[in-house]
Amino acid sequence: xxxxxxxxxxxxxxxxxxxxxxxxxxxxxxxxxxxxxxxxxxxxxxxxxxxxxxxxxxxxxxxxxxxxxxxxxxxxxxxxxxxxxxxxxxxxxxxxxxxxxxxxxxxxxxxxxxxxxxxxxxxxxxxxxxxxxxxxxxxxxxxxxxxxxxxxxxxxxxxxxxxxxxxxxxxxxxxxxxxxxxxxxxxxxxxxxxxxxxxxxxxxxxxxxxxxxxxxxxxxxxxxxxxxxxxxxxxxxxxxxxxxxxxxxxxxxxxxxxxxxxxxxxxxxxxxxxxxxxxxxxxxxxxxxxxxxxxxxxxxxxxxxxxxxxxxxxxxxxxxxxxxxxxxxxxxxxxxxxxxxxxxxxxxxxx
Amino acid sequence: xxxxxxxxxxxxxxxxxxxxxxxxxxxxxxxxxxxxxxxxxxxxxxxxxxxxxxxxxxxxxxxxxxxxxxxxxxxxxxxxxxxxxxxxxxxxxxxxxxxxxxxxxxxxxxxxxxxxxxxxxxxxxxxxxxxxxxxxxxxxxxxxxxxxxxxxxxxxxxxxxxxxxxxxxxxxxxxxxxxxxxxxxxxxxxxxxxxxxxxxxxxxxxxxxxxxxxxxxxxxxxxxxxxxxxxxxxxxxxxxxxxxxxxxxxxxxxxxxxxxxxxxxxxxxxxxxxxxxxxxxxxxxxxxxxxxxxxxxxxxxxxxxxxxxxxxxxxxxxxxxxxxxxxxxxxxxxxxxxxxxxxxxxxxxxx
Numbered sequence: 041x042x043x044x045x046x047x048x049x050x051x052x053x054x055x056x057x058x059x060x061x062x063x064x065x066x067x068x069x070x071x072x073x074x075x076x077x078x079x080x081x082x083x084x085x086x087x088x089x090x091x092x093x094x095x096x097x098x099x100x101x102x103x104x105x106x107x108x109x110x111x112x113x114x115x116x117x118x119x120x121x122x123x124x125x126x127x128x129x130x131x132x133x134x135x136x137x138x139x140x141x142x143x144x145x146x147x148x149x150x151x152x153x154x155x156x157x158x159x160x161x162x163x164x165x166x167x168x169x170x171x172x173x174x175x176x177x178x179x180x181x182x183x184x185x186x187x188x189x190x191x192x193x194x195x196x197x198x199x200x201x202x203x204x205x206x207x208x209x210x211x212x213x214x215x216x217x218x219x220x221x222x223x224x225x226x227x228x229x230x231x232x233x234x235x236x237x238x239x240x241x242x243x244x245x246x247x248x249x250x251x252x253x254x255x256x257x258x259x260x261x262x263x264x265x266x267x268x269x270x271x272x273x274x275x276x277x278x279x280x281x282x283x284x285x286x287x288x289x290x291x292x293x294x295x296x297x298x299x300x301x302x303x304x305x306x307x308x309x310x311x312x313x314x315x316x317x318x319x320x321x322x323x324x325x326x327x328x329x330x331x332x333x334x335x336x337x338x339x340x341x342x343x344x345x346x347x348x349x350x351x352x353x354x355x356x357x358x359x360x361x362x363x364x365x366x367x368x369x370x371x372x373x374x375x376x377x378x379x380x381x382x383x384x385x386x387x388x389x390x391x
Numbered sequence: 392x393x394x395x396x397x398x399x400x401x402x403x404x405x406x407x408x409x410x411x412x413x414x415x416x417x418x419x420x421x422x423x424x425x426x427x428x429x430x431x432x433x434x435x436x437x438x439x440x441x442x443x444x445x446x447x448x449x450x451x452x453x454x455x456x457x458x459x460x461x462x463x464x465x466x467x468x469x470x471x472x473x474x475x476x477x478x479x480x481x482x483x484x485x486x487x488x489x490x491x492x493x494x495x496x497x498x499x500x501x502x503x504x505x506x507x508x509x510x511x512x513x514x515x516x517x518x519x520x521x522x523x524x525x526x527x528x529x530x531x532x533x534x535x536x537x538x539x540x541x542x543x544x545x546x547x548x549x550x551x552x553x554x555x556x557x558x559x560x561x562x563x564x565x566x567x568x569x570x571x572x573x574x575x576x577x578x579x580x581x582x583x584x585x586x587x588x589x590x591x592x593x594x595x596x597x598x599x600x601x602x603x604x605x606x607x608x609x610x611x612x613x614x615x616x617x618x619x620x621x622x623x624x625x626x627x628x629x630x631x632x633x634x635x636x637x638x639x640x641x642x643x644x645x646x647x648x649x650x651x652x653x654x655x656x657x658x659x660x661x662x663x664x665x666x667x668x669x670x671x672x673x674x675x676x677x678x679x680x681x682x683x684x685x686x687x688x689x690x691x692x693x694x695x696x697x698x699x700x701x702x703x704x705x706x707x708x709x710x711x712x713x714x715x716x717x718x719x720x721x722x723x724x725x726x727x728x729x730x731x732x733x734x735x736x737x738x739x740x741x742x
Binding site for chain 1: 527528538541542573574575582583584586605606607608609610611619621622623625626627628629630631632633634635636637638640641642645646648649651652654655656657658659660661662663665666669
């Protein structure tokens with residue numbers, strides 16, 4: 041049974057800007073979708089961020105956490121040494137049943153590590169995977185995995201596809217998501233060993249598998265879900281980020297060289313803003329860690345309030361629609377998982 | 392000894408537009424840098440493309456090739472069945488000493504295959520690699536390998552770095568190129584197994600190794616050379632291409648929605664053109680296949696005349712500066728290669 045009112049534990053200390061950005065973002069989501077909030081972190085700082093902001097009528101709790109995880113800390117160190125960090129405390133609240141999901145814009149590796157250690161995995165899932173939701177020409181696009189697993193086996197990639205498919209259906213409301221594999225070249229025999237073996241497995245699955253996706257088809261809507269290992273996924277994600285930043289920088293330099301161009305820029309500002317909204321990662325807010333025995337949404341460190349709002353809304357939607365139960369059902373009942381589960385994999389098939 | 396006047400065999404049938412684009416592009420390069428040309432392909436079509444175009448004074452030869460390689464053909468089929476294709480004939484001319492280098496905008500896989508099969512590898516090079524030259528915030532950036540080798544070993548990646556370093560010095564005139572490895576995370580222990588082992592080897596080399604490069608540092612000039620396996624490199628290259636196309640498309644849609652924005656666009660057109668030039672892949676024209684016992688430059692299928700011109704100029708520069716001899720010397724004399732060469736690799740080191 042799904043809770044009538046999801047309660048989201050938000051790591052108030054996470055991200056480059058901390059409570060000043062996270063708290064208003066979380067409040068906006070709670071107000072918009074009638075969600076409960078647990079703000080986890082330095083109590084004094086959270087109180088300060090709350091003061092002067094409307095939060096009457098919101099089911100709101102503050103849970104103090106005495107430690108903060110730095111962006112550069114190793115996940116293993118955080119797990120061992122920072123048991124009172126806002127990230128760890130937030131996941132413990134979920135384990136204790138006081139909340140239903142975690143949102144954090146803090147150290148991603150630590151969030152992944154604490155999530156997996158504290159909540160464990162869904163039965164049947166060998167590796168939880170991080171799914172990034174990106175804007176494309178035709179609506180949201182899921183890229184999975186973007187960094188939780190740098191070395192993967194073919195059947196693990198198929199699991200990533202299955203999990204993302206359930207997520208796309210139940211949270212993003214895509215009816216029959218098209219699933220593709222990120223590779224080079226369009227033919228089945230292209231790509232590296234991992235991809236070639238993975239494609240064979242996908243073809244045997246019940247998924248709406250559309251085959252190989254090349255980088256140039258990434259944003260065209262050819263697939264709603266693009267599967268890859270966490271190394272390739274993370275490189276891709278950061279490359280897109282780097283390219284967007286560099287293009288903007290070079291464009292600004294050139295526009296600023298002439299007053300005519302600056303004027304033109306002003307005239308086009310509304311179109312540019314609409315453009316910005318269409319390609320804004322913040323529209324989707326966060327990356328769900330799929331396969332976790334609970335709900336964890338990882339936000340970019342540089343998240344603004346809007347991104348936090350959307351991530352908290354996503355967590356609420358995830359919980360209300362019982363997406364994790366659907367994941368459990370889907371993985372448990374799906375014939376792929378019994379075929380592809382490591383132990384049940386026929387000897388003749390790639391591992 | 393380097394030839395006083397390099398002669399470039401240009402695959403006139405290559406690319407999406409064939410001789411109509413390739414021939415004028417090649418002529419412009421020959422005129423600009425006093426290069427000899429062999430135009431290889433359908434004689435009649437080449438003659439037609441030449442007619443009405445100034446080519447007096449250019450050392451020009453046409454060599455007829457009766458077959459054309461389609462973009463979708465497999466390299467192995469081309470090698471076996473299309474011995475009279477313009478790509479194969481061009482490489483044979485080099486082997487026979489009638490020319491010094493090949494430029495082709497045709498089927499990349501076939502160009503790689505024919506190049507390696509016809510010319511062979513430089514002694515000591517285990518795997519030739521394709522180096523893409525990209526614009527960055529701070530000048531040219533080499534990404535190597537972008538697709539010649541989808542599965543790589545650590546010492547092969549180190550060879551790619553060595554070859555790109557010689558190329559950057561002798562053709563792009565970068566004094567002491569900064570070499571980095573494409574990965575996720577900045578610390579040495581981040582990345583996948585391949586990257587971690589490769590970093591250890593790079594640290595032992597004499598190269599100006601700057602460590603891990605993440606996607607977001609790609610274009611900032613942190614490295615002049617970024618090394619990765621051909622799978623990750625090709626995905627990255629095509630992703631950048633896809634992102635640029637999609638961003639342009641979405642921006643156009645938004646600008647076209649309002650006459651004010653269209654006016655603004657017109658006022659800023661010169662700045663936009665300067666912007667376009669700064670990020671134009673055609674500035675560097677082609678991707679050299681490094682490690683080949685000869686010179687082969689692969690151009691994008693959609694290359695315009697300017698890209699062909701720049702690729703032919705690059706081939707000329709490559710030949711004049713004796714870059715391949717420098718590669719041979721560098722690889723032969725460099726202590727890395729004797730250390731890292733597969734056979735000479737100490738047992739304790741990663742393979």
